[in-house]
Amino acid sequence: MQGRIIRLLAGYYFVQLEDREIRCRARGKMRLHNESPCVGDFVEVDVLNDGEGVLTKILPRKNLLERPPVANITQVLIVCSALAPHPNFALIDRILVATELLGLSAVVVVNKCDLDSGVAVSSVYRPAGYPVVEVSLSADVNIASLWASLRGHTSVLAGQSGVGKSSVIKHLCPEREVGVGEVNLRKGYGRHTTRHVELIFVPELDAYIVDTPGFSKLELPEGLSILTLADCFLEMRGQRDHCKFGHSCRHLGEPDCRVKQEVGRGHISQERYQSYTILLNELIERERSQYK
Ligand SMILES: Nc1nc2c(ncn2[C@@H]2O[C@H](COP(=O)(O)OP(=O)(O)OP(=O)(O)O)[C@@H](O)[C@H]2O)c(=O)[nH]1
Ligand SMILES: [Mg+2]
Ligand SMILES: [Zn+2]
Incomplete structure (x- = not known):
């Protein structure tokens, strides 16, 4: 069987x-x-x-995530909070880069919309091409859309501590014992409460979901090259063909760069482009230190 x-x-x-x-x-x-x-x-x-x-x-395994060690994931649910803790765009973009490299789909979940509209997040990720679901797990807002995004998938929850990842599980399976931490509103971060790895089966949605402990740092994957990075930004993918320097354009200060033009026109958000340059510089530094 x-x-x-x-x-x-x-x-x-x-x-x-x-x-x-x-x-x-x-x-x-x-x-x-x-x-x-x-x-x-x-x-x-x-x-x-x-x-x-x-x-x-x-x-046969389709993929194997290292942290947490889980096989055959199909989707990453990036959870952030509209407020407390403030959304960490740099972290969200690092998770998205890792997700794109693995070829998984991604959903951005903005929780705690009872505290703030969450538009600061949705206005960045929706135009980039990602599905964004704004919810309030504690006030029961838009939960049906969240469940719809889980249907048929094996999703891993990822994101900062205190954003409400465990609360997703608790809402799905109220009978389960889940560690939901107390968030420290003054400092804006939660305690690290989630530890072991378990795949939770939700028969009504034909879905599996795995909770993870919150994290605030994520290294770029080993072997990620400077030119591959832009392909991990959905809205920059394929733009290189339209840059003057074509395949060697890093979209930094090169002339006639389509990506920079799209940023200027507001088609690519400043936040995403800023993340891109930060990550790119990290990769340039990494390559430099390897040749030393
Ligand atoms: N205001 C508000 N608070 C919420 C909401 N959802 C969860 N919380 C609270 O946020 C705090 C953190 O929730 P958790 O689910 O433990 O967060 P987590 O992402 O699992 O945190 P770690 O396990 O530390 O990574 C708890 O005190 C929750 O009650 C929401 O929609 N609105
Ligand atoms: Mg948790
Ligand atoms: Zn370019």
Whole structure:
């Protein structure tokens, strides 16, 4: 029978079957083949009695996220807050670059719209081509749109601490024990409350979702080249063909650069272009230090 690993605990693999969850050990042979099953893997199991089973095979993986270690993700839900903590555009853009490199879809969720309209965020990411969902998890605003964006996907929640990632899970599955931290309104950041990795199955949406601990720093992926960076910005992708220097244009100060022109016309937002230049300079520095 086929299923999906939703959590690892004390040497057991918990596997979601269509209608129930079972607890499995891996077949000895798998360990010999050096296959290590991961949360998110689609697997074949022999079902035994009493909710137990044996893992016999890992089906081919589409991708494997490093942090958190989860396989076969299809979407990243970037959660930010309209206020408290203030949206961190640089961090959102770093997450988006990583998402584009992995070829995953992205949704920007602006939570806490009971405190502020969230337009500062939506006016940047909607024109860039990303779906933006403005919600208030505590005041129950626009929750249906959020659920619609999860349908059929395996989504990982990402974003700063205190923005409401765990609150998404809590809202979806109220019966679950989820650590929802107290946000410190004065300082504008929350406590780091989320730890272990678990894929949460939502049968009504045919969706899986994984919570992650908040973070405020994210390194650019190893091996990301200067010229690939612009392709990780959705609204800059493909513009290089229209730049005078074509394929070698970095969209910094080169003459007749289409990207700079689009920024001037307001088609590419200042915020996104600023993030781009910051990340680009980071890559230039990185390459320089490698040649030293
Ligand atoms: N005003 C307001 N507060 C909210 C909303 N949603 C969540 N919160 C509060 O924000 C705080 C942080 O929520 P969490 O869900 O723990 O945030 P998190 O992103 O999981 O934080 P980490 O686990 O630290 O990364 C909690 O006190 C929530 O009650 C909302 O829509 N409006
Ligand atoms: Mg949390
Ligand atoms: Zn250019």
